[in-house]
């Protein structure tokens with residue numbers, strides 16, 4: 570199993586959620602987060618010096634899938650979250666060792 574963790578623009582969340590649902594993904598976790606990438610957040614010039622003003626709000630989407638669906642999850646997020654402008658976000662993929670559905674006590678591939 571894999572965990573796909575995507576940091577996306579908040580205004581793209583509805584598009585990403587719809588695309589993942591259409592692709593057959595049945596569960597996800599969403600967190601409102603803040604962060605910065607290589608532009609180091611928004612910058613402005615103040616009295617001739619450049620200051621980092623803030624970290625920017627982003628949405629983190631986490632999906633755990635079977636290995637065979639992971640590529641589809643990644644490509645679906647990549648397509649639906651893209652504007653082509655800076656700050657579009659990142660996708661990270663992790664290996665997941667175990668998963669359990671608490672209600673039924675199913676495990677691993679049957680639990681995701």
Ligand SMILES: Nc1ncnc2c1ncn2[C@@H]1O[C@H](COP(=O)(O)OP(=O)(O)OP(=O)(O)O)[C@@H](O)[C@H]1O
Pocket residue numbers: 576603604605606607608625627654655656657658659
């Ligand atoms: N190396 C990283 N580790 C953890 N989180 C990151 C990393 N890079 C980016 N992020 C998260 O992703 C968000 C969006 O990053 P962003 O898309 O600006 O990356 P970037 O590398 O600057 O690419 P771009 O040049 O397209 O803006 C950041 O606000 C941060 O929350």
Ligand SMILES: [Mg+2]
Pocket residue numbers: 605606607608609655656657
């Ligand atoms: Mg950036």
